[in-house]
Amino acid sequence: MAQDxxxxxxxxxxxxxxxxxxxxKKLIIIIAAAVLLLGGGxxxxxxxxxxxxxxxxxxxxEEVVEEKAPAIYVGVPNAITAxxxxxxxxxxxxxxxxxMVRSSEAKQNIKQHMPQIKNDIxxxxxxxxxxxxxxxxxxxxxxxxxxxxxQDTLTKLVNDPTVEKVLFVxxxxx
Numbered sequence: 001m002a003q004d005x006x007x008x009x010x011x012x013x014x015x016x017x018x019x020x021x022x023x024x025k026k027l028i029i030i031i032a033a034a035v036l037l038l039g040g041g042x043x044x045x046x047x048x049x050x051x052x053x054x055x056x057x058x059x060x061x062e063e064v065v066e067e068k069a070p071a072i073y074v075g076v077p078n079a080i081t082a083x084x085x086x087x088x089x090x091x092x093x094x095x096x097x098x099x100m101v102r103s104s105e106a107k108q109n110i111k112q113h114m115p116q117i118k119n120d121i122x123x124x125x126x127x128x129x130x131x132x133x134x135x136x137x138x139x140x141x142x143x144x145x146x147x148x149x150x151q152d153t154l155t156k157l158v159n160d161p162t163v164e165k166v167l168f169v170x171x172x173x174x
Contacts, residue, residue, distance in 0.1 A: 069102040069103060070102070071101075071164075072101050073098045073099070073100055073101075073167070074107050074110045075096075075098045076096065076098065076114065076117075076118065079095060079096045080096075080118060080122055080125065081095075082125040082126055084129055084130040085130065090130075091173055092173070092174050093128075093172070093173045094170070094171075094173075095168055095171050096168070096169040096170035096171075097121070097166060097167065097168060098166075099163045099165070099166060099167070100165040100167060101162055102164060105162075106160070109154060109158045109162050110154070110163070113153070113157050113158070117150055117153055117154070121149060124142075124145055124146060125142075128142065134173070139171070143168060147165065151163055
């Protein structure tokens with residue numbers, strides 16, 4: 001560290017000879033090129049990765065994804081409407097539904113048993129109150145319970161839950 005009475009000198013010209021300046025510039029260029037090449041090689045290695053799965057579990061996961069059939073959506077013909085008790089007054093809820101399935105057989109099962117499915121969903125709705133359906137958590141819980149109800153109904157009727165997902169296409173509460 002410099003003392004207070006000493007002046008620090010700044011080497012503005014770099015203190016390089018004409019030969020030393022050329023060699024240090026070459027060295028910097030060579031080092032920069034090496035760093036770029038190594039960085040590019042490392043990036044290519046990580047981005048390309050290994051084309052084979054690392055384990056049998058990953059291979060099994062990939063096979064399951066490939067085996068899924070395309071989604072088929074089956075709409076419920078009419079909206080389901082129910083009266084819900086509220087704190088101050090009763091409310092009416094109207095829900096338009098669609099079901100996601102993966103086979104034409106499942107689509108036929110839903111269409112064939114639609115009256116029973118709608119009845120069971122209506123029975124589920126009649127057990128709810130307006131306060132719990134106002135919240136996002138209540139809405140999500142109703143979707144889960146509707147899926148479970150539909151799957152239980154279809155399991156009883158055709159020994160197969162068939163429905164993968166319940167979609168609320170429209171949800172109106174007044």
